[in-house]
Amino acid sequence: MKKKVLVIFGSMSSEHEVSCISAANIIEYLDEEKYDIKRVGIDKNGIWYYYTGGIKNIRENRWIRDIMNKELITNQIKELRRYDVVFPVLHGKFGEDGSIQGLLELARVKYVGCDILGSSIAINKILSKELVFSLGINVVPYISISDREFFNREFDKRKLVENIKENLGFPVIVKPNKEGSSYGVSKVEDDVSLISAIEFALKYDNNVLIEKYISKRKEVECAILEDVLEERIFASTPGEIILPSELYDFNAKYENKKSRIQIPAKISEEQIFAIKNYSKEIFKKLRLTGIARIDFFVLKNKIYFNEVNTMPGFTDTSMYPMMLMHDGIGYKDILDILINNVY
Numbered sequence: 001m002k003k004k005v006l007v008i009f010g011s012m013s014s015e016h017e018v019s020c021i022s023a024a025n026i027i028e029y030l031d032e033e034k035y036d037i038k039r040v041g042i043d044k045n046g047i048w049y050y051y052t053g054g055i056k057n058i059r060e061n062r063w064i065r066d067i068m069n070k071e072l073i074t075n076q077i078k079e080l081r082r083y084d085v086v087f088p089v090l091h092g093k094f095g096e097d098g099s100i101q102g103l104l105e106l107a108r109v110k111y112v113g114c115d116i117l118g119s120s121i122a123i124n125k126i127l128s129k130e131l132v133f134s135l136g137i138n139v140v141p142y143i144s145i146s147d148r149e150f151f152n153r154e155f156d157k158r159k160l161v162e163n164i165k166e167n168l169g170f171p172v173i174v175k176p177n178k179e180g181s182s183y184g185v186s187k188v189e190d191d192v193s194l195i196s197a198i199e200f201a202l203k204y205d206n207n208v209l210i211e212k213y214i215s216k217r218k219e220v221e222c223a224i225l226e227d228v229l230e231e232r233i234f235a236s237t238p239g240e241i242i243l244p245s246e247l248y249d250f251n252a253k254y255e256n257k258k259s260r261i262q263i264p265a266k267i268s269e270e271q272i273f274a275i276k277n278y279s280k281e282i283f284k285k286l287r288l289t290g291i292a293r294i295d296f297f298v299l300k301n302k303i304y305f306n307e308v309n310t311m312p313g314f315t316d317t318s319m320y321p322m323m324l325m326h327d328g329i330g331y332k333d334i335l336d337i338l339i340n341n342v343y
């Protein structure tokens with residue numbers, strides 16, 4: 001009997017389009033001999049549809065207008081219970097934060113990736129940093145602030161600026177605590193634009209981080225694939241994203257072809273070794289399961305942990321599958337391991 005697999009894509013996150021591209025690749029690579037593959041798309045308002053149309057329509061995000069091939073789902077739990085395994089290919093909010101994982105738990109269906117706890121820890125940049133710091137791994141110095149504090153009438157903004165100037169120094173990076181794909185992120189050169197950058201980031205999340213800007217960094221990532229059956233956590237050879245511009249922003253990530261990928265990252269042997277070990281330690285400390293991409297900033301003599309993604313991109317230019325493939329794990333094998341890894 002073939003395993004009944006459901007791929008879910010889209011949803012209410014700012015990474016809706018990326019999710020559609022990732023899902024289209026995953027559907028294409030899933031072995032039809034082994035799996036009976038079905039798809040559900042969630043639109044930007046959170047409405048669920050069973051989708052039977054072309055993969056190209058998913059990839060190019062035209063599935064929502066393909067009314068002949070989609071059918072409204074009114075009972076999500078009942079729908080989810082029809083499958084053996086669900087692959088929630090959802091990035092960011094509601095996808096990587098424990099929300100969909102909670103629904104899958106309620107439906108009592110097995111699913112790919114991290115559980116509620118791991119997902120909600122990893123999406124929270126502040127909490128992740130606290131835990132990683134406790135492992136003795138460097139994190140970029142930061143100051144965090146909530147919207148409650150910031151918009152309180154008694155809050156002294158000038159004091160905040162002074163604090164940042166003194167403890168971090170300009171430039172700084174301002175970013176939402178729980179976002180992805182560089183949404184709401186800005187680089188701030190001086191105190192004049194700091195407040196508006198914080199207000200901008202607060203549009204995306206209730207909490208904001210203000211971090212010391214790390215210049216001349218290499219952005220190095222490591223793919224983790226857990227194979228429960230083999231009882232091992234595999235850390236890939238780290239890869240590097242060579243930036244076309246200083247800030248690795250949304251355009252650079254998905255549109256600007258000039259950002260290049262280099263596997264292995266051009267760092268020392270010792271740093272490669274350290275990053276693989278750190279990544280495994282972080283994976284365990286943050287209570288992750290199945291899959292994660294752990295991101296670092298690397299300087300000549302220092303490695304900083306930056307963030308974790310629990311449902312990394314699977315687009316044609318995505319690091320996660322490329323790093324594993326570099327180590328000889330084929331695309332289909334990655335998907336097989338993920339699907340057979342469910343608890």
Ligand SMILES: Nc1ncnc2c1ncn2[C@@H]1O[C@H](COP(=O)(O)OP(=O)(O)O)[C@@H](O)[C@H]1O
Nearest residue numbers: 140173179180181182183211212213214247248
């Ligand atoms: N402290 C920092 N110093 C320099 N650049 C940074 C810093 N923090 C983030 N960036 C840049 O912004 C990008 C997005 O930030 P990141 O923390 O990875 O959030 P996201 O979840 O949006 O990917 C990074 O890939 C990097 O290019």
Ligand SMILES: [Mg+2]
Nearest residue numbers: 181182295307
């Ligand atoms: Mg990032």
